[in-house]
Amino acid sequence: xxxxxxxxxxxxxSVEVREALxxxxxxxFSQNFASIYKDVHExxxxxxxxxxxxxxxxxxSGTLGMEISLTNILDNGENLLVISHGFxxxxxxxxxxxxxxxxxxxxxxxxxxVDLKAVEDKLKEKHYEAITITHVDTSTGVLAQVESITKIVxxxxxxxxxxxxxxxxxxxxxxxxxxxxxxxxxxxSQKAIAxxxxxxxxxxxxxxxxxxKRIKNVRTYYGDILRWIPVVEDTSKYFATxxxxxxxxxxxxxxxxxxxxxxxYFEKHTLLAKKVRAAMSSLGFExxxxxxxxxxxxxxxxxxxxxxxxxxxxEEKELFVAGGLKDxxxxxxxxxxxxxxxxxxxxxxxKRILETLEEMGIKVDRGKTLEAFLKS
Ligand SMILES: Cc1ncc(COP(=O)(O)O)c(C=O)c1O
Numbered sequence: 001x002x003x004x005x006x007x008x009x010x011x012x013x014s015v016e017v018r019e020a021l022x023x024x025x026x027x028x029f030s031q032n033f034a035s036i037y038k039d040v041h042e043x044x045x046x047x048x049x050x051x052x053x054x055x056x057x058x059x060x061s062g063t064l065g066m067e068i069s070l071t072n073i074l075d076n077g078e079n080l081l082v083i084s085h086g087f088x089x090x091x092x093x094x095x096x097x098x099x100x101x102x103x104x105x106x107x108x109x110x111x112x113x114v115d116l117k118a119v120e121d122k123l124k125e126k127h128y129e130a131i132t133i134t135h136v137d138t139s140t141g142v143l144a145q146v147e148s149i150t151k152i153v154x155x156x157x158x159x160x161x162x163x164x165x166x167x168x169x170x171x172x173x174x175x176x177x178x179x180x181x182x183x184x185x186x187x188x189s190q191k192a193i194a195x196x197x198x199x200x201x202x203x204x205x206x207x208x209x210x211x212x213k214r215i216k217n218v219r220t221y222y223g224d225i226l227r228w229i230p231v232v233e234d235t236s237k238y239f240a241t242x243x244x245x246x247x248x249x250x251x252x253x254x255x256x257x258x259x260x261x262x263x264x265y266f267e268k269h270t271l272l273a274k275k276v277r278a279a280m281s282s283l284g285f286e287x288x289x290x291x292x293x294x295x296x297x298x299x300x301x302x303x304x305x306x307x308x309x310x311x312x313x314x315e316e317k318e319l320f321v322a323g324g325l326k327d328x329x330x331x332x333x334x335x336x337x338x339x340x341x342x343x344x345x346x347x348x349x350x351k352r353i354l355e356t357l358e359e360m361g362i363k364v365d366r367g368k369t370l371e372a373f374l375k376s
Contacts, residue, residue, distance in 0.1 A: 004349050007322040008138050008168060008296040008336035010190035010197050012345070013249075017195050020252035021245050028244055034236035036251050041232060043254040044201045046262065047170050047193075048185045050177035053203035056228050057250065059243040062167040062188030065200035066095055068223040069163045069184045070130070072204070072212040076100040076219075078129040081122055081160075083114050083149060087139035087325045088165065092132040099219060104128075110140050110328055111288040111298075116148055123156040130161040130183075135169035139325040141289040141298035141334070143173070150180040161208055167191060170201075171257060172269040172295040172338045183208040192269070192295055193257070194339030195249040269294040272337040272346055278376035279350045282369045283357065288332055295338040298324070300331055304362060307333065313356040319349055347373060 005012050013021075026033050041055040048055075058064065070092070074080060080096045082089060084107040096103040106114045106122060122128075131153055133144050146164060153160050161183040166175055170185070172192030177185045182205070189199035204212075204225055218224050222240060231237050257265050273294040277287060284302035292298075301307060307323060307330045314321060324332035337346060350373050357364050 001318045002348065004319045004345055004352070006335050006337070006341065006345070006349055007320050008191070008334050008338070009188070011192070011194055011336055011339035012341055013194060013196055014253075014256070014340045016256065017249045017252050020248040021196070023245065023248055025244050028242050029236055029238065031236065033244060033247075034234075037235040037242060037247055040247055040250045040254060041235070043251075043258060045203060046258065047175065047187075047254075048166070048177045048203045049175045049179065050185070050203050053177055053185065053205055054209060054225075054229065054232060056202045056204070056225060056232060057242070057247065058200050058202070058223075058228065059198060059240075059246065060200045061197055062165075062186075062200060063091070064223065065167070065186035065188060065202055066092060066165060067220065068200070068202060068225065069132075069186055070095055070099060070101070071218060071220040071223055072215070072225050073130055073161050073163070073184065073208050074099070074101050075215050076217075077102060079104070079126060081106065081128040081131040083119065083131065083133045083144065084137070085114065085134060085140055085142035085144060086110060086137035088137050088167070089132070089134045092134070092165070110326070111142060111290055113142065113145060113291065116145065116152060119149055119152055120156060123153065123160070128157065128160050130163055132163045132165065134165040135173065135175070136293035136295055138168040138296060138334070139298070139328065141287065141292050141296050143289070143291050143293035145291075146182075147176075147180055150182060154181050161211060168295050168338075169293065172266065173293065174262075174266055177203060177205075189246065189250065191336070192338040193250070193253055195246065195253050198243055198246045199250060266294075269338055272341065272343060273297060275343065275373045275376045276335065276337055276346055276350070279369050279373040280353075282372040283353075283364060288328060296334055296336045298328065298332050298334045301333070305357070305360065307331070309360060310356060313359055314352060317352045317356065319352045
């Protein structure tokens with residue numbers, strides 16, 4: 001039976017990427033590696049929508065990206081405003097607090113959006129050195145209004161640095177770092193970029209780099225961007241050993257995405273989201289997010305569907321989805337539809353969900369659900 005890895009990251013890895021991973025490891029000082037490493041830095045800029053940002057490709061997970069963002073632009077005791085639409089927004093507040101920053105958090109009920117007026121009020125009330133926005137919160141599936149929030153920040157508090165977490169968005173949703181005036185954008189490798197977990201990719205604006213230079217006691221060594229900038233400028237230089245084979249994988253995947261065409265790749269995500277949602281809605285599963293992201297769906301169970309039994313039965317059919325987080329635990333499940341996931345994988349997934357519901361004694365109309373999927 002085909003494994004369907006539909007948790008919202010890590011996502012399925014194509015045969016081509018797996019082949020790239022298994023290529024013989026080469027010297028990270030070689031010209032060959034230097035040119036591949038340079039190429040992935042340049043290509044990541046296309047995904048973040050930046051010409052002017054300085055890109056970084058560093059071994060580590062998405063959380064390292066969060067930490068690098070904050071440690072490089074905020075000093076001890078500085079003010080940070082966190083816009084949170086769930087578990088991963090809250091993580092920014094936790095990191096900020098553990099680093100001794102003064103953190104204020106604007107959050108909301110799961111599935112809803114932080115009120116833009118509340119953002120304006122906060123910015124009028126106090127000066128914040130930085131604000132964080134999670135483009136897609138993977139716990140609720142909420143798509144943040146990044147463009148509107150960045151506009152407000154630029155108008156009301158132009159000195160505030162803007163950080164955007166693109167972990168569950170970059171590659172699957174258009175991002176415009178330069179146009180939106182974002183200072184730090186970052187993502188992880190295991191979601192829409194469709195390679196295994198293990199790389200954090202970031203881009204810093206010149207303002208963010210200038211701010212780093214003004215921080216005297218930066219509380220990170222590995223994550224200090226000033227140590228990485230010489231490597232970005234000359235990718236044959238050494239600071240810390242790059243994850244050579246993951247860089248091969250990244251290049252392979254970025255080439256595939258860019259050959260496919262970024263706008264088409266975004267469109268694919270939108271289309272797959274529509275199909276899954278039409279099918280699940282015909283079964284009485286409702287989306288948690290009022291404005292859902294195209295990369296994943298967080299569905300609330302209808303009456304009578306027990307979370308643990310449902311996911312256990314799906315796992316027996318080699319279909320892997322994720323449980324809910326925080327207040328959504330036990331009430332929802334999360335399914336990813338990003339990266340190299342294809343329509344036929346999702347069609348198969350819906351079939352396995354139908355079988356599972358039947359096994360649980362729930363009456364379903366197979367024809368209606370499959371038609372909803374196919375016709376959307
Ligand atoms: C939006 C978002 N931010 C940050 C993270 C943390 O990334 P990681 O688990 O790779 O450290 C995740 C992980 O799923 C995420 O979805």
